[in-house]
Amino acid sequence: MSARYDRQVNMPGFGIKAQKKLQNSSVLILGVGGLGCAVATYLSMAGVGRMTLCDGDVVGLSNLNRQFLYTGDDIGKSKVDCAVRAVEKMAPRVKVGGINAYLTSDNADVVVPGTQAGSYSMVLDCLDSFDARKIAIQTCFAHNIPLLHGACEEYQGQVLYMDPGLKDYVCLGCYLEKKQASTPMIHPVWVLGATAGIVGSMMASMAVGALTGTRMLKNNRIYCYDGMCQEIGKLSAHRSAGCPVCGNLGSDAEQ
Amino acid sequence: MKIVLEICGMLREKFPFDMHAFDLPEHSTVNDLIRRIDGHVGSQLPGSVWNREKKFFRGPITLSIDGVVITDYSIELKENQHIKCNRFLIGG
Numbered sequence: 001m002s003a004r005y006d007r008q009v010n011m012p013g014f015g016i017k018a019q020k021k022l023q024n025s026s027v028l029i030l031g032v033g034g035l036g037c038a039v040a041t042y043l044s045m046a047g048v049g050r051m052t053l054c055d056g057d058v059v060g061l062s063n064l065n066r067q068f069l070y071t072g073d074d075i076g077k078s079k080v081d082c083a084v085r086a087v088e089k090m091a092p093r094v095k096v097g098g099i100n101a102y103l104t105s106d107n108a109d110v111v112v113p114g115t116q117a118g119s120y121s122m123v124l125d126c127l128d129s130f131d132a133r134k135i136a137i138q139t140c141f142a143h144n145i146p147l148l149h150g151a152c153e154e155y156q157g158q159v160l161y162m163d164p165g166l167k168d169y170v171c172l173g174c175y176l177e178k179k180q181a182s183t184p185m186i187h188p189v190w191v192l193g194a195t196a197g198i199v200g201s202m203m204a205s206m207a208v209g210a211l212t213g214t215r216m217l218k219n220n221r222i223y224c225y226d227g228m229c230q231e232i233g234k235l236s237a238h239r240s241a242g243c244p245v246c247g248n249l250g251s252d253a254e255q
Numbered sequence: 256m257k258i259v260l261e262i263c264g265m266l267r268e269k270f271p272f273d274m275h276a277f278d279l280p281e282h283s284t285v286n287d288l289i290r291r292i293d294g295h296v297g298s299q300l301p302g303s304v305w306n307r308e309k310k311f312f313r314g315p316i317t318l319s320i321d322g323v324v325i326t327d328y329s330i331e332l333k334e335n336q337h338i339k340c341n342r343f344l345i346g347g
């Protein structure tokens with residue numbers, strides 16, 4: 001095992017077995033903005049085996065307060081192309097690929113293929129719209145792939161692990177009152193770079209735990225980071241048959 | 256009956272109170288509480304937070320009791336319930 005991973009391999013409860021699991025895992029990161037940059041950085045440096053980055057956007061000047069995989073020289077260039085290059089340089093052992101497109105209902109089954117060989121151990125939602133998230137949740141649930149959601153605005157963040165393979169899972173939509181699932185977001189979204197870094201790091205930490213089996217993640221718990229008072233709260237929800245996202249996906253849903 | 260509403264996170268910057276006790280009639284629902292919020296502070300809140308036409312928050316929020324989110328706003332509230340209101344985040 002490379003000395004590159006010594007500092008984590010030697011942590012109590014981690015070991016070479018966990019590191020090998022990480023090396024054998026494959027992740028898809030949807031969105032390489034503020035959260036995606038942090039998630040891609042920490043997961044690649046931790047030694048994830050394969051990583052695919054998906055985003056259709058180009059680098060803009062206003063991204064540079066938080067999206068640290070890019071520099072001023074990258075403005076106007078594809079985020080995915082720049083991020084793939086940055087990750088390859090940072091973590092040459094990781095096999096990293098890119099999909100230069102936004103996730104849509106038309107390409108969802110291609111971006112997030114089923115559970116046959118070549119699929120993902122986990123998908124990380126670093127997206128910035130509820131519509132795209134709805135597509136990600138429905139596709140991951142249909143293909144039985146765990147999905148780790150993150151979002152951040154201003155000083156606040158939220159993280160939710162959704163594993164359709166576990167009992168009593170809920171989705172992001174189960175946390176919303178029905179009408180609100182179609183409430184448009186407020187544009188533009190303001191965010192402190194450090195907030196995106198903290199929330200992306202929480203996601204990477206949880207992903208490493210789940211991928212290595214060293215940590216069991218709670219399936220019905222949204223972690224709410226409040227950077228105004230540096231507190232992390234927790235919220236839970238009941239799976240709802242009326243959920244606009246997962247309501248029609250299973251027959252065991254309860255009202 | 257007394258219902259306490261606590262505003263959390265960045266919404267606090269926009270609300271004239273962090274916590275407020277509303278006096279509502281028995282059998283009031285979450286929808287009744289929202290109407291009361293509109294009557295109490297709706298006109299003072301910035302348009303980025305409160306939609307005056309719809310008399311509701313602008314952008315998604317969660318209302319929770321004891322750490323569990325409420326997704327059905329027609330449920331009846333109970334005396335002394337403490338409801339936390341938080342912005343539901345979309346950005347990434």
Ligand SMILES: [Zn+2]
Pocket residue numbers: 170171172173174175239240243244245246247
């Ligand atoms: Zn749901």
